[in-house]
Amino acid sequence: MSPTDPAPRAGDARSGPPAASIVACPDGPLLVRGEFEVVTPDGEALPRTRRTVALCRCGASVLKPYCDGSHKLIGFKTEPPAP
Numbered sequence: 001m002s003p004t005d006p007a008p009r010a011g012d013a014r015s016g017p018p019a020a021s022i023v024a025c026p027d028g029p030l031l032v033r034g035e036f037e038v039v040t041p042d043g044e045a046l047p048r049t050r051r052t053v054a055l056c057r058c059g060a061s062v063l064k065p066y067c068d069g070s071h072k073l074i075g076f077k078t079e080p081p082a083p
């Protein structure tokens with residue numbers, strides 16, 4: 001894939017599986033799996049050693065942007081999915 005190729009879209013049979021997927025964990029982090037980069041506001045790619053990364057969405061992690069489990073300590077609750 002070149003930098004000018006459009007990103008694969010979900011359901012596009014020609015592109016195969018998406019390059020990455022994101023799962024919003026109930027009362028917890030966003031789990032990102034696949035091929036992606038986590039980039040600082042300055043554009044620097046953060047080192048990555050795992051195929052799956054948990055990103056904090058509660059705001060309490062001391063390892064931001066990564067989840068450190070603090071969401072459990074603060075009782076973080078997400079909204080249930082809309083019907």
Ligand code: FES
Nearest residue numbers: 056058067070071
């Ligand atoms: S979501 Fe886990 S520490 Fe914030």
